Amino acid sequence: MIESLPRISLYDLGFAAIESELRAAEVSTHHAKALWRALHYHGELEPTSQFSPPLQRWLESAVGEGKRFFLDVPEVVTESHSSDLLTRKYLLRLGDGHCVETVLMGYDGRYTACVSSQVGCAMGCVFCATGQMGFVRHLRAGEIIAQVQHVRRVLRNSQPQRRLRNLVLMGMGEPLHNYAAVMQALDAIANVRGINIGPSKISISTVGVVPGILRMASEGSPYRLAVSLHGSTEAERAALVPASKQWGLGELIAACRTYGMLTGRRIFIEWTLVAGCNDSLETAARLADLLSGMDVHINLIPLNPTSGFGGVPSTAGHAFQRVLRAAGFPCTFRQRRGIDVTAGCGQLQAAKRLAAVE
Numbered sequence: 443m444i445e446s447l448p449r450i451s452l453y454d455l456g457f458a459a460i461e462s463e464l465r466a467a468e469v470s471t472h473h474a475k476a477l478w479r480a481l482h483y484h485g486e487l488e489p490t491s492q493f494s495p496p497l498q499r500w501l502e503s504a505v506g507e508g509k510r511f512f513l514d515v516p517e518v519v520t521e522s523h524s525s526d527l528l529t530r531k532y533l534l535r536l537g538d539g540h541c542v543e544t545v546l547m548g549y550d551g552r553y554t555a556c557v558s559s560q561v562g563c564a565m566g567c568v569f570c571a572t573g574q575m576g577f578v579r580h581l582r583a584g585e586i587i588a589q590v591q592h593v594r595r596v597l598r599n600s601q602p603q604r605r606l607r608n609l610v611l612m613g614m615g616e617p618l619h620n621y622a623a624v625m626q627a628l629d630a631i632a633n634v635r636g637i638n639i640g641p642s643k644i645s646i647s648t649v650g651v652v653p654g655i656l657r658m659a660s661e662g663s664p665y666r667l668a669v670s671l672h673g674s675t676e677a678e679r680a681a682l683v684p685a686s687k688q689w690g691l692g693e694l695i696a697a698c699r700t701y702g703m704l705t706g707r708r709i710f711i712e713w714t715l716v717a718g719c720n721d722s723l724e725t726a727a728r729l730a731d732l733l734s735g736m737d738v739h740i741n742l743i744p745l746n747p748t749s750g751f752g753g754v755p756s757t758a759g760h761a762f763q764r765v766l767r768a769a770g771f772p773c774t775f776r777q778r779r780g781i782d783v784t785a786g787c788g789q790l791q792a793a794k795r796l797a798a799v800e
């Protein structure tokens with residue numbers, strides 16, 4: 443009978459679900475902690491000697507090829523490094539053959555993983571390589587966790603004394619468009635008995651999916667929120683972010699104000715500077731007005747080169763920054779990292795890279 447049931451990734455099971463699977467197999471739920479630790483802390487089920495005999499027997503009968511459960515361990519299709527060796531990008535093949543990109547960045551002794559939440563993306567931001575691919579499918583929670591486990595393994599093998607301390611959902615996909623799977627994955631990733639990345643070190647970057655922002659606010663989600671704004675008027679934003687037709691600028695700013703009020707948390711505003719499009723001093727002044735009274739940190743992002751977008755990187759960034767700082771906002775430039783391996787923001791595009799290696 444077991445063979446006819448859909449197969450389940452162990453990384454898709456929360457702690458309570460692991461307990462209930464063990465209970466159903468008449469294995470004591472006392473063993474759930476050991477299984478959770480192996481999966482999430484060690485990131486593997488080997489060596490099997492670490493398990494008690496009942497758990498060992500269950501693993502042998504239930505996990506593996508042709509059995510009810512499996513472990514998400516994506517295959518590495520390609521690996522590339524930036525010239526300074528501080529950014530490593532992986533093209534990972536998922537169980538169904540689709541690929542996503544995952545990046546490990548190590549700067550100033552701090553290691554950050556940037557993971558994907560979808561194959562492709564439905565939001566279609568014009569400057570973004572992933573947006574130009576279109577949407578393929580959502581990732582499961584287990585596929586998001588598996589990307590983090592992959593970069594942890596890389597780190598363990600190359601720098602065993604270092605720990606992965608930060609996580610950003612800024613890879614392929616719009617995380618708030620895949621809300622349930624993302625939150626389930628993050629709850630596992632933040633768990634102190636597992637990967638243990640503190641919630642304040644986890645950032646969810648959204649292009650402005652208003653229902654998701656409001657849901658994070660009402661649920662008291664503990665993760666950091668970064669909103670890609672890119673425009674100070676409806677027209678300016680619509681030129682870069684087609685999703686703004688669904689959730690207009692006014693609605694988005696109102697949702698951000700609600701989020702700030704309900705959570706008391708600072709919001710990170712992401713602003714990709716495109717010459718002649720959203721980099722004038724008038725735009726900076728309008729942005730300052732728009733955000734007035736909000737606790738925000740503004741990140742200015744130099745436009746990364748992507749095929750298919752004719753936008754030109756701005757040279758007015760410092761003047762733009764001065765206007766915002768004069769208005770009292772913390773405003774910094776995001777460092778350009780991994781540009782030479784196209785691992786910068788808006789540059790991840792697994793489909794093309796996969797085509798290039800096959």
Ligand code: SF4
Binds near residue numbers: 570573616649788
């Ligand atoms: S910038 Fe983010 S939300 Fe926009 S298309 Fe790219 S992946 Fe999607």
